[in-house]
Amino acid sequence: MLFNAFLATLNPGDEVIIPAPYWVSYPDMVRLGQGEPVIIEGAPERGYKITPEQLEAAITPKTKWFLFNSPSNPTGAGYSRTELKALTDVLMKHPHVWIMSDDMYEHLAYDGFEFCTPAEVEPALYERTLTCNGVSKAYAMTGWRIGYAGGPEHLIAAMRKIQSQSTTNPCSISQWAAVEALNGPQEFLGEWVEVFKRRRNLVVEALNAVEGITCPTPEGAFYVYPTINGLLGKTSAGGRKIDTDEDFATALLEETGVAVVFGAAFGLSPAFRISYATSDEALTEACKRIAAFCGALR
Ligand SMILES: Cc1ncc(COP(=O)(O)O)c(C=O)c1O
Structure with missing residues (x-):
């Protein structure tokens, strides 16, 4: 359209x-x-x-x-x-x-x-x-x-x-x-918004606890867009050099199974996007793996 x-x-x-x-x-x-x-x-x-x-x-x-x-x-x-x-x-x-x-x-x-x-x-x-x-x-x-x-x-x-x-x-x-x-009835939207807000808070809090990641708290949608300036130049536990946000997203996927989209795709680096339109359990596990991955960078 x-x-x-x-x-x-x-x-x-x-x-x-x-x-x-x-x-x-x-x-x-x-x-x-x-x-x-x-x-x-x-x-x-x-x-x-x-x-x-x-x-x-x-x-x-x-x-x-x-x-x-x-x-x-x-x-x-x-x-x-x-x-x-x-x-x-x-x-x-x-x-x-x-x-x-x-x-x-x-x-x-x-x-x-x-x-x-x-x-x-x-x-x-x-x-x-x-x-x-x-x-x-x-x-x-x-x-x-x-x-x-x-x-x-x-x-x-x-x-x-x-x-x-x-x-x-x-x-x-x-x-x-x-x-x-x-x-049709729109009441469900209020409940959805509450659920999304809880997931946003969960992800923002978990990511901001990771050294090298800064995650602003967004007003809406179901995405967060943390920056990763503090992680560039390091090497992952699997031996991958993290020079760009694309390197970060690729290594994260291959070494932990967590899929994020790298910032260059959206025209602003170094960053990545997480969609939190998924379950609390999946988000908690993903953030745990991201923290472990970042903690192991040298
Ligand atoms: C900002 C924005 N506009 C438009 C779209 C397109 O949505 P659709 O083609 O599913 O109607 C999307 C989907 O991701 C979006 O994020």
């Missing part, structure tokens, strides 16, 4: 601003649409969030889109209303820039974090904002392949044209399942 929007709007060389760490697919979607990804890095010490100054500096006459994702995959970082308003204030000064908001993790937010989205925080951006969502995360319906978007009629019409000449539409069974998910 996001890709349809890029295909419908990008001319060769058009720029798309993407905050890093980003969901892995964003830059490639832009490239496939013949655009140029322009990456700005959200620093770990700011919870991986970009500043208005960074956004301002990245905007050029060729900027077509600013791609926003909060809470984020891979960091779980969520922008407060005030933080987002600071970004929309910048966007107000640049009327040629369109905003794509990927609200996939809207319902997964913790500790009273209030989800907000650009067109809501700054209604004057409404006419140039595409707001995207889906049932994959909050309803655990990843395999059903349903996403949806709201935006200006002419943009949606162009996206629909691309869709109708490619896959035509998602299967009708999935569409009806999504209608049920969205219109």
Whole structure:
């Protein structure tokens, strides 16, 4: 769906601003649409969030889109209303820039974090904002392949044209399942959020107890994104040199059986991502193995 929007709007060389760490697919979607990804890095010490100054500096006459994702995959970082308003204030000064908001993790937010989205925080951006969502995360319906978007009629019409000449539409069974998910009882979400929050806390606490790992506490989604600056240059018990986060993830997998995704895949290193959308038992065991692996580095 996001890709349809890029295909419908990008001319060769058009720029798309993407905050890093980003969901892995964003830059490639832009490239496939013949655009140029322009990456700005959200620093770990700011919870991986970009500043208005960074956004301002990245905007050029060729900027077509600013791609926003909060809470984020891979960091779980969520922008407060005030933080987002600071970004929309910048966007107000640049009327040629369109905003794509990927609200996939809207319902997964913790500790009273209030989800907000650009067109809501700054209604004057409404006419140039595409707001995207889906049932994959909050309803655990990843395999059903349903996403949806709201935006200006002419943009949606162009996206629909691309869709109708490619896959035509998602299967009708999935569409009806999504209608049920969205219109049905939502009470379970409160319970899920409590469970996710417990798992987030479990993982953040366990990882921060490991020397060499620093793990910020994210506002939402079901990921944590710890940095591993303190581990680089060491050698694992199995004799592997850890020079990059990819080396770390590979050695961890091969020596302990724990799968994490290395930070370079998301555009910010040295770090790794853990998805805590699994059982407390699996997470506890994984963190125990990560601690033992890191403790044995020399
Ligand atoms: C931020 C974000 N956007 C979009 C998606 C796409 O979800 P799907 O293709 O399952 O609808 C994902 C999935 O990981 C995601 O993390």
